[in-house]
Amino acid sequence: MRTILLFLVLLGFWLLLSGQFDKAFLVGSGIVSCLLAVYCCHRLKLMNEIYQPVESLPRFLFYLPWLIWQIILASLDVTLRSWGTASAIQPRFVKVPVKIRHPLAQTLLANSITLTPGTVTVDVEEDHYLVHALTDDAEKGVLDGSMEKRVAVMVPASKEAGPDQSSEVTP
Amino acid sequence: MMEILEYVANGLMLLGGFFAFSGSLGILRMPDFYSRLHPAGTADTLGQLLVFSGLALKIIVISLADEAAIDGLSIGKLIAISLLLFVTTPASTHAISRAAHLRGVEPWTGDPEREGTDE
Amino acid sequence: MNSVELITALLILGGAFLALIRAVKGPTVYDRVLAVNVFGTKTVILLALLGYIGNRSGFLDIAVLYALVNFLGTVALLRFVESRRFFQ
Numbered sequence: 001m002r003t004i005l006l007f008l009v010l011l012g013f014w015l016l017l018s019g020q021f022d023k024a025f026l027v028g029s030g031i032v033s034c035l036l037a038v039y040c041c042h043r044l045k046l047m048n049e050i051y052q053p054v055e056s057l058p059r060f061l062f063y064l065p066w067l068i069w070q071i072i073l074a075s076l077d078v079t080l081r082s083w084g085t086a087s088a089i090q091p092r093f094v095k096v097p098v099k100i101r102h103p104l105a106q107t108l109l110a111n112s113i114t115l116t117p118g119t120v121t122v123d124v125e126e127d128h129y130l131v132h133a134l135t136d137d138a139e140k141g142v143l144d145g146s147m148e149k150r151v152a153v154m155v156p157a158s159k160e161a162g163p164d165q166s167s168e169v170t171p
Numbered sequence: 172m173m174e175i176l177e178y179v180a181n182g183l184m185l186l187g188g189f190f191a192f193s194g195s196l197g198i199l200r201m202p203d204f205y206s207r208l209h210p211a212g213t214a215d216t217l218g219q220l221l222v223f224s225g226l227a228l229k230i231i232v233i234s235l236a237d238e239a240a241i242d243g244l245s246i247g248k249l250i251a252i253s254l255l256l257f258v259t260t261p262a263s264t265h266a267i268s269r270a271a272h273l274r275g276v277e278p279w280t281g282d283p284e285r286e287g288t289d290e
Numbered sequence: 291m292n293s294v295e296l297i298t299a300l301l302i303l304g305g306a307f308l309a310l311i312r313a314v315k316g317p318t319v320y321d322r323v324l325a326v327n328v329f330g331t332k333t334v335i336l337l338a339l340l341g342y343i344g345n346r347s348g349f350l351d352i353a354v355l356y357a358l359v360n361f362l363g364t365v366a367l368l369r370f371v372e373s374r375r376f377f378q
Binding site for chain 3: 245273
């Protein structure tokens with residue numbers, strides 16, 4: 001299932017970049033190279049729900065508009081501050097406790113914090129993030145944890161226990 | 172209808188250019204390293220999103236006006252670039268900030284005299 | 291009706307110039323890496339715009355490649371700054 005999906009995505013990307021649809025030899029070579037890439041991914045043990053979170057995709061599509069709206073707010077905020085004077089910012093570091101353990105969800109949450117108004121993720125620790133906040137409001141906004149709830153619903157429940165150690169590549 | 176869509180596309184592109192410009196202005200004017208991360212991470216992301224959506228809309232509008240076939244390949248490439256930047260810009264911002272934090276770059280706390288020094 | 295694209299391209303070029311000033315001024319290495327990264331993002335947007343203005347769709351392929359190389363270049367530069375070596 002995941003193999004077929006990965007193959008289709010790779011083939012779509014190849015077709016997009018090359019723009020070849022009618023020459024049989026070139027399309028055949030593209031299919032062969034996509035198959036080779038899928039085989040390599042199989043050998044690298046990249047075929048599991050951490051690297052291909054198919055189950056989370058529909059909920060992510062609902063999350064995306066909210067994220068884009070947050071980015072618009074953030075850019076307006078940062079634009080006002082870059083045209084204003086230096087006293088418009090009071091930078092500080094904040095430690096934000098994080099309960100999510102799923103690696104992909106952690107990445108997504110860190111990226112989302114970076115993209116929302118006035119905050120940038122500086123360091124990701126085991127159970128908390130180090131976040132740089134520009135203002136007082138931004139600090140309050142990142143500490144109330146509403147974004148973590150939004151990200152947490154996208155993760156499959158069985159994966160909450162801890163990072164999957166069996167997915168580590170052992171030589 | 173076509174004129175309205177073309178105006179929308181023009182407005183999106185100009186707005187995107189403005190955001191990209193003010194992001195760079197923020198990088199130039201902010202007082203310390205960690206504050207400079209903010210315009211780099213957000214303003215650039217919105218700027219590229221607006222410029223690329225304006226370009227895609229413009230391609231659609233012009234090919235509809237000429238009654239030619241829509242260049243789906245170019246639009247697909249525009250979306251691919253936009254998604255790529257959407258993912259990599261926050262990631263590289265985070266990589267830089269983490270490296271600087273591990274190396275111990277001091278944050279600015281409001282004292283205008285002290286700035287970070289070169290190593 | 292090409293003036294809108296030209297104004298946008300000039301705005302982005304001005305932004306790239308400002309980022310370049312920050313890259314020259316520093317003061318830390320990380321400021322320079324950040325400025326170069328922003329410069330690369332601006333380059334990608336400018337390439338797409340130029341491709342549209344000149345009606346050359348091949349520029350978009352270059353833009354895709356440049357977006358990838360920009361990210362990898364930033365990470366490689368950071369690794370070099372960390373360890374002062376290119377290879378382990």
